[in-house]
């Protein structure tokens with residue numbers, strides 16, 4: 001059964017949950033782009049800033065500061081510019097929910 005068939009089979013009631021799950025999967029894909037440097041699910045190796053379990057507001061604020069040039073960075077200002085403010089809020093919420 002492919003994904004679309006599954007969605008249809010779940011019917012109207014299941015669809016809302018399925019869409020919520022699809023959204024979570026999408027946020028996971030965005031967050032995976034951070035894993036190369038900040039570790040799998042934000043659990044970084046020593047010496048690198050971990051993201052897992054940090055307050056959502058702190059991650060979000062740091063990303064917005066990088067994006068708008070308010071915080072000096074070697075590369076995070078480039079990375080942060082690749083996301084909308086809405087995506088940044090969702091990525092921050094995702095990492096805040098991970099176990100450190």
Ligand code: HEC
Nearest residue numbers: 033034036037038049059062063073074075076077079091
């Ligand atoms: C290529 C490596 C790399 C990737 C990919 C990367 N980062 Fe970073 N990140 C850094 C570095 C290096 C710093 C330190 C600031 C700087 O020099 O840019 C940093 C700093 C940060 C900080 C501040 C941490 C603190 O405690 O001060 C946050 C928050 C952050 N990154 C979030 C993210 C998010 C979210 C993503 C994915 C969308 C991401 N980073 C992807 C390398 C990376």
